[in-house]
Amino acid sequence: MNRRTDWTPGRWLRILLPTAVILVWFAAASFGGPTFGKLSSVSSNDQASFLPASAESTEVRDWQQKFTDSNAIPAIVLIESGSEIPPTALAGYAALGEKLGAVDGVQQPTGSATTAVAGPIPSKDGRAVEFIVPVVDANGVKTVVADLRTVVHDNLPADAQGWVTGPAGLTADLVNAFGGIDSILLLVAVGAVFIILLLVYRSVVLPFLVLLTSIFALTAAILLVYAFASWGWIKLSGQSQGILSILVIGAATDYALLLVARFRESLGEVESRWTAIGRAWRASLEPIVASGATVIIALLCLLFSDLNSNRSLGPIAAIGIVFSLLSALTLLPMLLVLFGRAAFWPFRPRFTGEEHHEASHAAGASVRGLEGITGLWRRVGTLIASRPRLTWVAALVLLGVCIAWLPQLKANGVSQTDVILSQSDAVDGQKVLARHFDAGSGSPVVIVTDEAKATATLAAVTSTPGISSASIYVGNVNPTDRPAGPPPAPVVKDGHVLINATLASQADSDSAEQVVRDLRDTLPATDPGVLVGGVTAIAFDTNVTAQSDLAKIIPIVLTVILLILMLLLRSILAPVLLIASVVVSYAAALGVSAFVFNDVLRFPGADAAVPLFGFVFLVALGVDYNIFLMTRVREESLRIGTRPGILRGLGVTGSVITSAGVVLAATFAALAVIPILFLVQIAFIVAFGVLLDTVVVRSLLVPALSYDIGGPIWWPSGLWRGHRGSPSRIVHSESAQQSR
Template structure:
């Protein structure tokens, strides 16, 4: 097995290194597939020169621009016009009413579609447009914002991987208290990550699966988080079997036989939930589905093949200094989970009711979630493009700083432009390029970007310009919110059905799966509610990512069920061994409590790494998932599922064989 993995990694390592080459973080890669704004971006890419890169140069001085400032702006914009191939005439200044700011719209098709070329183009503009001595010069606009976003995503890979590995390593050292053992799961998770990246690269080349910075980053976190969970469960079983069996090989065979059903069901549940994202219209969500599923399955493969092989080769000494000797028995201790089980068994109704009330109260916090995340609020830091937008928003309160892009059939372009001019709120129409039966033009409004007034103009244009597509930065945000509502209506039921089906097949019952699914839904609502209470006041986030409810639901339902699976599978095993329902429930809690708690802490810690990332949407997703996993680990699995199992007794296994004897005993 080790030789096989060496061969696999020899092939996978060079392929995994190419994943960054196919990672795309352009506008189209995050937009809804069928939206107007997506069609505009695609048509623009086919026009002469490709999709244009639209910038806004902003010259600002508090207290008012001087004559020297204006001369500097004129000279710099003239140099830009000489050194770059711009669309239309030379940049023309748009002064603010208070005299503090000059704004120069700049558009060019020079860089085309290549991401690196666009980034170099923006950097070139920024190297020319410079200030000093009190003059602030910023380069903003959609092109600059895309470049800043791309640079952030490109920089995620290294820090995200290193931080995740460090967090997992520290936790494993604390859990195992061994100088050697912690390395084995970490090495296995690293191999799984390399394999997953290589497979994802293959899926991109073979089937065109979208790979974004967001999806590849989440895949790495899943590999290390979920893989470590599986390792903790398997190592705990292996340690038990080493006390009963002389040979490590035989002990591992027994451990795999007993742990494999729960691990397989866990991986199957998560993978099935992730693949439900393929039904999403949002390109970024749809692309995350297969990449996340590949990560989970890669972790499953490594932890059920490579990890066991390494442990068997290293033998008992890998547990040093706490080596489980053959024939020994672990010290009997009044552990925390024994005490918790006894306390819950005395008042199961009160525990269940109290837990549900607490989760319901936390879920009320969803009413306090900040509004939709605007583009200027998407970074936790403040890049130049955001600073430019803030200056423009202050200096031009009654003017739209970014145009609305429209593509119309060439035969009806003139009529479309006339109709756009007649639309309420439109202040100007500027024609663009024409080719392949399409004409491009740009509409300016009197409304600030992403305001209610501008949204009304976009909706009016879409209702008026039949056969045309209306796009641009603000239209993209409208389409994102619309797609998210559609995706929730489609993906949420699919996810619930997929997870429920896997649970029914594993537990051979209906009531137990329903209990677990209901519990994780409650956890999702509570975690999102906590986010609503802290996003604005504590973290200072200016809005909520439209995709947060859907992505957090899919991840928390799929991942949260894991710990219920581990507990219920052990409970079913105890019941099949002849234990009465109450003993089986408390015995399962006692035997799995430590390992499941460790697994939950590790998974929550890996997702909390996203809080350090400079993108608000990743930080929000990481926070909600981490909080949800902790709620599931310490509250739901420990108290609510245990109390529900004690109350339902054998009915929890209805209508399976274990539930058939519900009438006959406690």
């Protein structure tokens, strides 16, 4: 290490600098902390709002606004009786309909109607009735549905059961499932990280310093995300809210562990805590900034997505990584320098001096580069040095076995009733609804067609398999209050009419999506300008767009990360091999996930966005660990040569990178406490993928392959040219700097 770069600030600066930095972060936390509980108020889980404007179902949604001037979401109130309901009892059920219509947030009637609630509508088997309740309070769906359930519970006839389901009921239960994302998720993640840090460092103080760094980064990020969401600059959803918390805690802890490892190493070489933190900060700056920049840029590549939920996650998560970087490089150094060796109590690192440090490196090693390395990482290094090719081939075969299950991954989307993994009144109600009514009632397919072609289009819709009934929209008229006489005239807007078609199957099922495909294929023959939308079409368009995003964004992310690695390592071959390794690791993680999802957990499928989110997180974060490793390998290679440098880089970074991987896996695994299928699947894919990358790819595949290749790994940099000429020249140059 070049001692001339060591610097100890004056007394007043040693007092003022930590004080100023810590006060700034405390101020950010004091504002951001209370904002954490407010994120839900600017969060939306409406699937339709995440579709691009060009999607066909989005165009239909815009047309619906012209026809209805209402954002009403239908809730279906279903009453199932233990015996057949006589027609004379329907009058009593009508009273229930009026009480449902009186709930705050339900659409108010127009004209002479007493309520906007449609019903009671008896089932054909006479054992159930349903009400269609239009909920207009889009931001308060959870509260409105809860009130509707209270009314149903308090007014149930004897020997009857009731449910509130349909789009509004499912949305409310989805919001309830996300309810623990503000508190439970954070507590589980922080608790897991604390226990791991306690076991790894056997220190009482250090886990608190690292977690304080992570939590302050999260509070500052939340403050900015909340502001952007409230100003309408970004769209925040429950899933992006949960991912933000996990990503910041995991990433900030990873960066902190790298700095802590360097600080502990420096405390053994120098006595001054300020000199030690200066050395640690300079040594950690390049890999931490490079790692953070890689993740940030990879996340910002999501801006190329056509799906608004993907596009909004990019800047939200990138903001989190920015504050993780800032916190690890500003707040943590000041905390460490304040505590000094006491941060590692009760196992404080002792000052032994650089001469003793260098002598310990040179002692007792039969393999060059493993001097001073003991335990597991000495054994791993010895294995790589003795059998490099066998090691990386065996690692590659293991990954190949995992990849074999990849074709079984069913990431074509799942029905909304399968998204919620906890008990759901709406999901239960949908199952009962399918027993007595057309399962798609309350969630019609909406068709926009030319007025002149309305009759022909209606006939084509009615004849389509999977459609039980269809009618032209005639205004907000309650079917149960419709007067006798000729039917009302259709509502016409800009020369177009709406057709509402009831599906025979559940609106979010695969068979319902097939009906949407069939309608879009056949109806243009009747009206070339016809549009098909509705709840089912929204889900279908979301899946199609997500799959298109996957094919578009993966090449962009890989190219960007490859360029960053080339700049960082001053090489072409090494970055190409690193990118290839994380892609193989990603494919292996998806393969094992497919096996677990299908054969162990028996999931019905996976959200179409799961492979894309898994790719972005695993590739960006997987490259992080390779950056931590290879920057140290390059540093050591300049000093002692490539092959010894690979062994030494692996040995000195092995424990810290493994700890970082375990921490990140634990934080992402915490997502599984939220009973949402998408988050549980992301939790497993990323947690398992990070462990696979840390244990197999970074510990065995990359170092063994690099060792087997040797000096050419740095092609075409000056380090490679030095190996081609006189490797001793590089070593001598570095030794000369060390001696000055």
